[in-house]
Amino acid sequence: MRKVALTIALTLAAGTALADVEVGITKDMPSVTVQTRNGPVEIDRIQDTTHEIGGDWARTSRPCPDFCIQLITPTEGVATIGELELIEMLQNPDNVVVDSRTSDWFQGGTIPGAINIPYTYILDELSTLGCEPDFEGWDCENAKRVALFCNGIWCGQSPTAIRSMVKAGYPADRIFYYRGGMQIWRLLGLTVTGEE
Numbered sequence: 001m002r003k004v005a006l007t008i009a010l011t012l013a014a015g016t017a018l019a020d021v022e023v024g025i026t027k028d029m030p031s032v033t034v035q036t037r038n039g040p041v042e043i044d045r046i047q048d049t050t051h052e053i054g055g056d057w058a059r060t061s062r063p064c065p066d067f068c069i070q071l072i073t074p075t076e077g078v079a080t081i082g083e084l085e086l087i088e089m090l091q092n093p094d095n096v097v098v099d100s101r102t103s104d105w106f107q108g109g110t111i112p113g114a115i116n117i118p119y120t121y122i123l124d125e126l127s128t129l130g131c132e133p134d135f136e137g138w139d140c141e142n143a144k145r146v147a148l149f150c151n152g153i154w155c156g157q158s159p160t161a162i163r164s165m166v167k168a169g170y171p172a173d174r175i176f177y178y179r180g181g182m183q184i185w186r187l188l189g190l191t192v193t194g195e196e
Contacts, residue, residue, distance in 0.1 A: 021044070021047070023045045023049060025044065030044065031045075032044075032090075034087075034112055035113065036112055036193070041193055045191075057183050057186045067155070070154065070155070074159035074163055075166050076172065077171075077175075078166070078175045079173075080177045080178075081147065081177065081178055082180065083178075083180065083184070083188060085178075086111070086149070089176065090111070090113045090114075096144050096145070097115070097146070097148075098114065098115055098122075098147065098149075098161075099115065099150070100118060100157050101151060101155075101157050102118050103118060105150075106118075106194070108195060109182070109195035111149070111185055111190075111193075112191055112192075114149075117161075119157040119160050119161035123165070126138050126168065126170065129170070131169075131170065138168050140168075147176040148177060150182070152182060153179055153183070154183075162177060
């Protein structure tokens with residue numbers, strides 16, 4: 001009888017918690033908790049329905065080059081993913097999510113659980129992603145599933161890193177490209193860590 005009462009109380013509490021969240025990640029997912037190097041972080045969305053992004057994130061037009069719109073798929077065999085797939089990857093400790101932007105951008109705020117490997121250093125860090133150096137370059141037989149992102153659909157840092165990885169022998173089917181990057185993550189009001 002006590003178990004039934006406890007179950008009902010927990011169900012009601014969960015229902016109340018869901019009701020308190022006006023802006024969820026999905027209808028059935030108000031938030032998720034991911035493990036980071038600094039401990040658990042809850043990813044949710046900003047609850048202020050009048051919130052607007054500003055600064056660099058609100059800019060719609062950037063000069064091309066350098067800020068040209070990127071292809072949906074940076075190279076053959078790489079899957080492009082959205083926010084829900086990225087959140088799913090963040091919840092699996094066997095996956096790695098890489099913020100491939102330069103460290104100044106990373107320090108200004110990133111996706112919780114992401115590690116920073118700037119696109120210019122990606123080949124130097126393939127061992128972090130499960131590859132081993134060999135006489136011909138890299139042996140990536142045990143490469144991890146990895147998602148890369150940068151500033152958004154106009155940012156070429158993660159596509160450049162992805163193409164370099166594939167050329168070095170990283171299996172394309174273990175690479176995922178979060179094309180929306182920080183601009184779309186922020187546009188959706190999702191949690192950002194490390195902001196200065």
